[in-house]
Amino acid sequence: MFRRRESVPFSFVAEADRFRSNVTPPPRERVSLSEKAGRTLTGLAVVAGLAGSLLLGLPALAPEQSPLHHQQAEAAQGR
Secondary structure, eight states, X not given: XXXXXXXXXXXXXXXXXXXXXXXXOOOOOOOOHHXXXXXXXXXXXXXXXXXXXXXXXXXXXXXXXXXXXXXXXXXXXXX
């Protein structure tokens, strides 16, 4: 392994904790009422879409229990 011949100063790490900027960031813009309403309605539309797809999709995922299926199963067993 090679060793570095010059020492590495770590004083910049200690100075980074004490550094204060004299530049203040611009103030944040206030969100208008229409933007809040739009974001709320968009969120509600997404949630309603997910809930609707869940409600419509659950019957398709359930095991089939129609009377036609039972009749076919009984006919297959009766042969």
